[in-house]
Amino acid sequence: MSSLLEQLIEAFRVLPGVGQKTAQRMAYHVLEREREGGKRLSEALATAIERIGHCVRCRDFSETEVCVTCASAARDAFQLCAVESPADRLAIEQATGYRGLYFILQGRLSPLDGIGPRELGLDQLSMRLAEGEVQELIIATNPTVEGEATAHYLAQLARQHGVRPSRLAHGVPLGGELEYVDRGTLSHAFGSRSEMP
Amino acid sequence: MSSLLEQLIEAFRVLPGVGQKTAQRMAYHVLEREREGGKRLSEALATAIERIGHCVRCRDFSETEVCVTCASAARDAFQLCAVESPADRLAIEQATGYRGLYFILQGRLSPLDGIGPRELGLDQLSMRLAEGEVQELIIATNPTVEGEATAHYLAQLARQHGVRPSRLAHGVPLGGELEYVDRGTLSHAFGSRSEMP
Numbered sequence: 483m484s485s486l487l488e489q490l491i492e493a494f495r496v497l498p499g500v501g502q503k504t505a506q507r508m509a510y511h512v513l514e515r516e517r518e519g520g521k522r523l524s525e526a527l528a529t530a531i532e533r534i535g536h537c538v539r540c541r542d543f544s545e546t547e548v549c550v551t552c553a554s555a556a557r558d559a560f561q562l563c564a565v566e567s568p569a570d571r572l573a574i575e576q577a578t579g580y581r582g583l584y585f586i587l588q589g590r591l592s593p594l595d596g597i598g599p600r601e602l603g604l605d606q607l608s609m610r611l612a613e614g615e616v617q618e619l620i621i622a623t624n625p626t627v628e629g630e631a632t633a634h635y636l637a638q639l640a641r642q643h644g645v646r647p648s649r650l651a652h653g654v655p656l657g658g659e660l661e662y663v664d665r666g667t668l669s670h671a672f673g674s675r676s677e678m679p
Numbered sequence: 680m681s682s683l684l685e686q687l688i689e690a691f692r693v694l695p696g697v698g699q700k701t702a703q704r705m706a707y708h709v710l711e712r713e714r715e716g717g718k719r720l721s722e723a724l725a726t727a728i729e730r731i732g733h734c735v736r737c738r739d740f741s742e743t744e745v746c747v748t749c750a751s752a753a754r755d756a757f758q759l760c761a762v763e764s765p766a767d768r769l770a771i772e773q774a775t776g777y778r779g780l781y782f783i784l785q786g787r788l789s790p791l792d793g794i795g796p797r798e799l800g801l802d803q804l805s806m807r808l809a810e811g812e813v814q815e816l817i818i819a820t821n822p823t824v825e826g827e828a829t830a831h832y833l834a835q836l837a838r839q840h841g842v843r844p845s846r847l848a849h850g851v852p853l854g855g856e857l858e859y860v861d862r863g864t865l866s867h868a869f870g871s872r873s874e875m876p
Contacts, residue, residue, distance in 0.1 A: 487731060508695060512727075528721040
């Protein structure tokens with residue numbers, strides 16, 4: 483096999499969920515049918531890696547020092563939503579009508595992996611809360627063990643600065659069938675039942 | 680969202696089996712954790728697209744006019760194996776002890792998609808067979824309707840040049856269970872049973 487081709491296949495394996503077979507299929511696909519698209523991908527990758535950094539306000543990916551959302555006058559600065567990743571931020575932005583601002587932790591507390599408050603930019607968040615503008619910290623970390631631990635830590639931090647912490651509701655997913663909902667969720671949903679109007 | 684990020688996500692969608700969600704995950708993964716790997720991928724893509732062309736003998740991907748396999752004196756020029764794609768060629772090369780040469784069709788006959796003998800380089804194959812060196816044409820197109828049609832066409836072509844055409848054996852896969860083998864295959868395997876030694 484051509485060694486440039488081998489290098490390309492190897493390089494594709496850097497992508498998440500891409501093993502030897504998939505990398506091979508991608509390399510062949512690009513060379514056989516998508517040379518133009520492959521060129522665009524090569525350029526988009528190089529440009530993005532060179533020019534995308536992190537917003538100094540919210541830590542989201544940004545081409546500018548302050549990202550478009552943080553710089554926008556149309557967003558409500560009283561609400562701040564803390565999420566683990568840019569993907570979570572995007573999911574909330576697309577699914578809800580939320581008009582406040584975000585803070586992207588870029589991870590969750592995980593002492594065993596060496597990820598503490600400093601790595602999540604919590605000193606920065608603390609300064610942000612101390613500014614006094616934020617009134618509610620919406621904590622949208624994932625409902626995993628580490629995500630919950632992070633949520634508790636963030637709630638404490640918020641209270642220290644007189645900011646009201648809130649957490650996304652847990653319960654049975656819309657459209658889900660009770661039979662297939664996991665026990666923890668079902669038990670929580672049952673305990674947190676509300677009276678019907 | 681940063682527009683360079685949007686462009687990167689869009690660019691990833693050129694890869695096979697990559698939709699919006701996966702493209703997003705790939706872009707975030709590269710920017711969060713694999714900037715070095717991403718740079719290597721960008722460079723490998725650009726170099727491969729610029730420098731990998733097709734071997735003039737076998738139509739496989741090659742950096743040189745004649746690929747390493749075709750140029751090798753160690754390969755047996757009496758046997759020529761026709762496959763649909765470079766991936767098929769690689770599978771045969773890795774699984775078997777085949778020491779002959781290959782011819783990569785880069786597709787299969789599919790008149791409705793405008794893929795005829797010319798697109799598969801069959802005039803080139805015809806000239807190759809006319810040279811008189813090849814004695815056996817091993818036809819390893821896929822056992823699909825179009826692959827079989829292509830195989831029949833190739834067999835005719837071989838006979839016109841006095842070359843013996845052969846086809847990979849069909850039957851029950853090794854390690855397969857009869858119960859789960861499709862009817863066509865089982866029926867074929869039953870009809871083509873051979874006496875045990």
